[in-house]
Amino acid sequence: MNGASGPQSAVPVPVVTEDNAFWFAAAREGRLVIQRCVPCGELRHPPAPTCALCRSFDWDCVEACGRGTLHSYAIAYYPKDPAFDYPLVIGLAELAEGVRIVADMPGADPSRIAIGLPVEVVFAPHYRGELLPTLREVRS
Numbered sequence: 001m002n003g004a005s006g007p008q009s010a011v012p013v014p015v016v017t018e019d020n021a022f023w024f025a026a027a028r029e030g031r032l033v034i035q036r037c038v039p040c041g042e043l044r045h046p047p048a049p050t051c052a053l054c055r056s057f058d059w060d061c062v063e064a065c066g067r068g069t070l071h072s073y074a075i076a077y078y079p080k081d082p083a084f085d086y087p088l089v090i091g092l093a094e095l096a097e098g099v100r101i102v103a104d105m106p107g108a109d110p111s112r113i114a115i116g117l118p119v120e121v122v123f124a125p126h127y128r129g130e131l132l133p134t135l136r137e138v139r140s
């Protein structure tokens with residue numbers, strides 16, 4: 001304990017490396033970016049140093065539109081961590097650009113969650129204050 005009162009979160013602090021620093025810098029600005037291979041144009045997420053298709057180290061990034069569909073999900077009830085509200089819906093969204101991203105869906109009603117659900121990325125402060133993507137159902 002660090003002298004703080006209350007339960008401590010077991011959620012790990014995001015590990016920022018040379019390979020993903022650009023992604024966290026964009027997230028701090030509330031922007032979702034996707035890494036793109038310059039020679040072949042392949043998009044990849046999470047960030048990686050080389051392209052899985054052509055092995056190039058040359059990359060840039062594109063701004064994601066932030067929309068997609070729920071490809072899969074999990075609903076956690078236990079063990080409870082003070083970083084989240086429960087039940088905790090964790091979504092795997094396939095973005096319109098074709099890459100997938102994992103994020104929690106705070107406030108989501110588990111009875112409404114289904115594969116194929118239209119979702120959008122919304123940046124929200126996480127437990128320790130980091131601005132990170134979350135997923136929210138898009139209601140038409």
Ligand SMILES: [Zn+2]
Pocket residue numbers: 037038039040041042051052053054055056
């Ligand atoms: Zn490539």
